Amino acid sequence: MTEQKKKSLDISRLGSRGLMALDACMHCGECKVWCPVVAEDPREQLTPRSKAKALTRIIDDQYGILGDQGPVAGLLGPKVKDKLRAILRYSPPSASEIETFKESLFECSTCGQCAVVCPAGIDTVELWETSRRAMVDAGLGPLDNHQHLVTSILKDDNPWQQPRSGRSKWARKAKRAKEIQAAPTEIKSPGQVPVLYFVGCTASYDANIREVAVNTVNILNAAGVEFGILGNKERCCASIMRRIGMSMFEEYAIQNIEAFNELGIQTLVTSCAGCFKTISSDYPRLGKLNFEVLHITQLITRLIDQGKLVPKIPQDIEVTYHDPCHLGRATRVYDAPRQVLESLPGVRLIEMERTGEYARCCGAGGGLKAGFADVQHKLSNTRVTDAEATGATDFVTACPFCYQSLKEGIVRQESRLRMREITELVVQSIKS
Amino acid sequence: MYYTPGIWFYIAATISLMLMGLGLYSRVHIWRQGKNPGPKRLQLARLPRALLRQVFVQPGLRELSILRWTIHMAIFVGFAGLFVQTSFLFLIDDFLSADSALVSFFYHGAGQALLDIWGDLFGLLLLTGLVAALARRLFGSDPRIEGSEQDIPTLLLLLLISLSGFMLEGLRINLDPGRGSGFSYIGLISAHTLAPLAGALFYKLILWLHIALSLFFIAYLPFSKLLHILTAPLLAAFEEASKP
Numbered sequence: 094m095t096e097q098k099k100k101s102l103d104i105s106r107l108g109s110r111g112l113m114a115l116d117a118c119m120h121c122g123e124c125k126v127w128c129p130v131v132a133e134d135p136r137e138q139l140t141p142r143s144k145a146k147a148l149t150r151i152i153d154d155q156y157g158i159l160g161d162q163g164p165v166a167g168l169l170g171p172k173v174k175d176k177l178r179a180i181l182r183y184s185p186p187s188a189s190e191i192e193t194f195k196e197s198l199f200e201c202s203t204c205g206q207c208a209v210v211c212p213a214g215i216d217t218v219e220l221w222e223t224s225r226r227a228m229v230d231a232g233l234g235p236l237d238n239h240q241h242l243v244t245s246i247l248k249d250d251n252p253w254q255q256p257r258s259g260r261s262k263w264a265r266k267a268k269r270a271k272e273i274q275a276a277p278t279e280i281k282s283p284g285q286v287p288v289l290y291f292v293g294c295t296a297s298y299d300a301n302i303r304e305v306a307v308n309t310v311n312i313l314n315a316a317g318v319e320f321g322i323l324g325n326k327e328r329c330c331a332s333i334m335r336r337i338g339m340s341m342f343e344e345y346a347i348q349n350i351e352a353f354n355e356l357g358i359q360t361l362v363t364s365c366a367g368c369f370k371t372i373s374s375d376y377p378r379l380g381k382l383n384f385e386v387l388h389i390t391q392l393i394t395r396l397i398d399q400g401k402l403v404p405k406i407p408q409d410i411e412v413t414y415h416d417p418c419h420l421g422r423a424t425r426v427y428d429a430p431r432q433v434l435e436s437l438p439g440v441r442l443i444e445m446e447r448t449g450e451y452a453r454c455c456g457a458g459g460g461l462k463a464g465f466a467d468v469q470h471k472l473s474n475t476r477v478t479d480a481e482a483t484g485a486t487d488f489v490t491a492c493p494f495c496y497q498s499l500k501e502g503i504v505r506q507e508s509r510l511r512m513r514e515i516t517e518l519v520v521q522s523i524k525s
Numbered sequence: 526m527y528y529t530p531g532i533w534f535y536i537a538a539t540i541s542l543m544l545m546g547l548g549l550y551s552r553v554h555i556w557r558q559g560k561n562p563g564p565k566r567l568q569l570a571r572l573p574r575a576l577l578r579q580v581f582v583q584p585g586l587r588e589l590s591i592l593r594w595t596i597h598m599a600i601f602v603g604f605a606g607l608f609v610q611t612s613f614l615f616l617i618d619d620f621l622s623a624d625s626a627l628v629s630f631f632y633h634g635a636g637q638a639l640l641d642i643w644g645d646l647f648g649l650l651l652l653t654g655l656v657a658a659l660a661r662r663l664f665g666s667d668p669r670i671e672g673s674e675q676d677i678p679t680l681l682l683l684l685l686i687s688l689s690g691f692m693l694e695g696l697r698i699n700l701d702p703g704r705g706s707g708f709s710y711i712g713l714i715s716a717h718t719l720a721p722l723a724g725a726l727f728y729k730l731i732l733w734l735h736i737a738l739s740l741f742f743i744a745y746l747p748f749s750k751l752l753h754i755l756t757a758p759l760l761a762a763f764e765e766a767s768k769p
Contacts, residue, residue: 109559110763116552117756120676122669123589142671156555158547164554212585213757214764219563378564 101162102231104152106223114215115152118145124207124217129454130200130461133471138197141207141217147186147194148224154185191233198224199236200468203336203459205422209450218423225338235337236464242333247341250328251294261324263296263303264310272307274314280321283357288313288320289384291372293365294329295493301500302493308516309364309389315523316401318392320362328352332371332419337460343379346371350380364389364516366492367458369426370419388420390429390491393519397436404522407439412513413485414442415476415499416452417492430491430515437522443483453479457498473502480510491515528729534736541740548747552756565767575765579758596657600683603651607690610643641709648691649711655684675750682742689735691715696731699723 104112124141125131131139138147156162159174159181169177177183186194201221208217228234235243242252249257267273280286290313296306313320331345349372353361361384363369373386387395396402414434420426427449434442447453456462456472476499480488488503488510490496500512578584583601587594614631621628630636659680662670670676695715698704700723716723746752 104555104558105560107559108561108563109556110563110565110760111561112556112559113756113760116556116752117760119753119757120671120750121586121593122667122671126668152555156558158551162558164551210589212583212589212761213753214585214761216563216565216764223561374564 102151102155102227102233104156104227106226106230107220108223111216111220111223112152114213114220115145115149117213117215118142119213120146121212123210123212127206127210127451129204129206129456129472129475130202130468132453133475134200134468138193139200141211144194144197144201144221145215147190147197150186151191151194159183195228195233196236198228199234199239199337199460200465201459202418202454202456202461202469202472204418204454206418206451206454209422222336222338225336226340227338229338230340235339235460238464239337239460242337242460242463243339243341246329246331246334246345251298252329252333253294253298255298258325260292260297260327261322263292263298263306264322264324267303267307267310273310277310278321279324279326280356283355285356286319286321287359288318289353289356289358289361290320290322291330291361291363291365291368292322292327293363293368293493295365295367295497297327299493299497302497302514305364305493305496305514305516308514308520309362311520312389312393312396312402312516312523313362316396318396318401323352326352330368330371332367332375333460333463335371335375336458342375346376346379350376350382354381354383358384360385360387360392362387362389362392364491364493366417366420367494370423374424388424388426388429388491390420390433390515391426394429394432394436397433402519402523404437404519406522406524408437408518408521409439410487411441411443411483411485412487412489412518413445413480413483414448414515415445415455415480415488415490415495416449417490417495418452418454418458420491421452422450433515433519434489437518440518440522443485445479445483447479455495455498455502457492457494462498469498470502470505473498474506477502477506477508477510481506481508485510487511487513487518489513489515489518528725528732530732530736537736537740541744544744545747548744552747552752565764567763567767569766571766572762576758576762579761579765583758585761593661596654596661599650599654600658601654603647603649603654603687604683606643606647607651610640610647614640637704638708641707641712644690644694645709645711648687652684652687652691655680655687659684679749679751682738682745686735686738686742689731689738692719692731693728693735695719696723696728700725700728 120142122142128140137143154160158165159178160166198221203218203221205218208215211217225234241254245252245254249255251260264276268276277290278286280289290309292306296302328349329345330349331342334342334345361372363372366388369386369388376382393402397404412434414430416427431442434440453476454472455476456469462469488499490499493514496512496514503510503512583594583598586597617628617631631640659677661667662677691711692715694709694712696719698709698712698716699720746754
């Protein structure tokens, strides 16, 4: 038994339903044929069913009949257990098996495709995320490639290794470049504005993505929405912490919830699918939110319905839309982005073969991009190929992180597609 | 008349059920370690309907593949039908007196035909499903099929239980020709095929083979992938009854 093997796995976080789910897996293999990671790296160990099997073996070794924390642990002495193990030819999971499981567990974008197709209805995203947490707590994760993300968030409140003081630089730059009429209000006191625009780290710090923030501000201004931003006080939503199993997620989430609630806002809107999923789905498990959480596409459809936003300038393009996993499968916002696109004059939407809840993941999320960049590249390349097959001219998404990854995929594939973020198309239709 | 296993069967069955109980208890012990309530709230009032749907309709698999659903349903329905029949016969055999009306009805009256048809129908369903499932694994090229060491032996175990059941029916007809068996069509085919082997010893051998395999199946269930028979519909029902 190696040192690694001896580490105890606290499975309480998996929940009773998660633990039962491991026993409900019938190894039918439906997950295998749909998993976007397995499509690019077809090792059986990466299939959700194999991960479920490996995890069951690790758990059984500890909590099963012959385990040290098993149901009859107090009744059977070590000698009897050893005898029984010998009779049953039982071999405990080896250190290399555990290491393989760890790598397989993290070589996953937690896109949730396996959960959609699982005939037993296993909530695999919850299962993988809680398993990652249990592994990390036992000192068996995250991956070395994830460490810089954690360090950066802890030091600067963003995963991009950028200084905290530079978070609102995008707004100042946009103001100087006259891309926006005025820098958005930085909220200083409770009740100052009814809407908080939570920009998110990617749009704040990535020079190639800051357009998303600029476009969002222009949309909100055009519709006369009274909103503000947190400026340099905005902190990472800590989505990546949750995805890779770090306990610090909870501290970040609780502090953010308190900070948001103190603002006295009615609505928090974000243009990042990852932030949206984290704040709208993960935060409420840790504290009550005194406001509604909207993705920008949901707010745009509302503003269009209210007549506050009138897209009128035709664009004459054919677009195909990529459902971000965090906006689609995770939070079931499939219609709003499509309604937005359909409301734009001259924009014709052509769906990809795999769309909606079957949309192939671009691989950007769940820590896959940081952990396994080569695999992630293959995923986004394949998604670009999916988009090309539609014959569309423009490839649209509603997430800065997907946008970034797919744009890189387009360059790698030397594709003729133009990568667009949905807010950009909206701005094109409303600017005077 | 033919041989009945008596006390040894009850001893073996008790051991098998105890092993099954221990296995199930160990699984429940693991499930109980989970303290995180998770993001979903179970709506108890919706659970019974969801459970019935997941057990008898199995919508998850049906949406994915009609062929696989049909094979799975044939195995499930066949198995469930035979389980109901076996349990029913156990109850009337062991808890009712031989001259009671119910026993007379099923062993000497019109109920015999019902039992014959029931056994044939569900046995045939099970057999067909098992053969199709085995064929899919042995000759199919579906990438979903696992190179598992568990799958084929488990299906073979069920197939042997099912085949030995039909053999027993045939041998019973041979050994007790006075017993009406006009509606046991498969039983009659089996009786005809096994006629040269029909004898008390062979019957005893096949009966014990059938018992041993069936009891092994019961004891093995919680320690194998077969556990999904209980957990998959239960979990799917929980998920269905937790949807907002």
